[in-house]
Amino acid sequence: MSVREEFDDWATSGKDRGMEDRHWHTAKHVLARMPVEDGDAVLDLGTGSGYALRALRERGIGRGYGLDGAPEMTRNARSYTDDDAIGFLVGDFDDLPLADDSLDHIFSMEAFYYAADPHTTLQEVRRVLKSGGTFYCAVNFFEESESTHAWQENISIEMTLWSRAQYREAFREAGLYVAEQDAVPDRVIEIPDATAFPTEGYETREAMVDRYRTWGTLLTVGVAP
Numbered sequence: 001m002s003v004r005e006e007f008d009d010w011a012t013s014g015k016d017r018g019m020e021d022r023h024w025h026t027a028k029h030v031l032a033r034m035p036v037e038d039g040d041a042v043l044d045l046g047t048g049s050g051y052a053l054r055a056l057r058e059r060g061i062g063r064g065y066g067l068d069g070a071p072e073m074t075r076n077a078r079s080y081t082d083d084d085a086i087g088f089l090v091g092d093f094d095d096l097p098l099a100d101d102s103l104d105h106i107f108s109m110e111a112f113y114y115a116a117d118p119h120t121t122l123q124e125v126r127r128v129l130k131s132g133g134t135f136y137c138a139v140n141f142f143e144e145s146e147s148t149h150a151w152q153e154n155i156s157i158e159m160t161l162w163s164r165a166q167y168r169e170a171f172r173e174a175g176l177y178v179a180e181q182d183a184v185p186d187r188v189i190e191i192p193d194a195t196a197f198p199t200e201g202y203e204t205r206e207a208m209v210d211r212y213r214t215w216g217t218l219l220t221v222g223v224a225p
Ligand SMILES: C[S@@+](CC[C@H](N)C(=O)[O-])C[C@H]1O[C@@H](n2cnc3c(N)ncnc32)[C@H](O)[C@@H]1O
Pocket: 003, 007, 008, 016, 019, 020, 023, 027, 045, 046, 047, 048, 049, 067, 068, 069, 070, 073, 091, 092, 093, 094, 108, 109, 110, 111, 114, 115, 116
């Protein structure tokens, strides 16, 4: 199944809003760290419902581009806002339909690891960022967060499972400085007491604590020289 087929299906079944609800717990902390200024141009890579750009517009960015490979995602995202300063584009991570040196910042939540070639995606990120521009790349699926590894079994698209060190190394290889890397915990999700386990998703309470409180979302921040 292609990105388009898989995620169009998610959009038409309402999963785009479901993702927004779940991801917001940690995405809001990542967005709060972004050094956006009035008038900035920002790309949201794998925008889903487009919530990140709606939030960043409240902080004064001038232009938001929400890119997604699934047309139904962009159609839904467009319907959730009447803000003309936010545009939604259908496109692929490995061939960004944007000019060189055209963006102040790029945000991406729970999307980067779906890239067919994540190294090409990073080169594209580097290409479209202005000097001093940042890439805030947030993922929940990564090597150290072991209970996320099983997610690959539920999706037909091949997912890239990198460690924290591999993210840093790949950013540097693409010509980005690594300004920060952090695990942003999800403190909102409720974790039941030990008697509730095993649950559908977790064998033990420790595994659920590891997933949400220890690791949560891995944030890697790249800066264009
Ligand atoms: C798990 S969703 C996350 C959506 C949103 N960022 C959020 O936090 O809820 C991943 C999104 O990335 C998009 N996507 C995945 N691979 C892509 C690719 N190679 N090119 C463009 N979009 C892609 C999907 O269509 C989907 O909307």
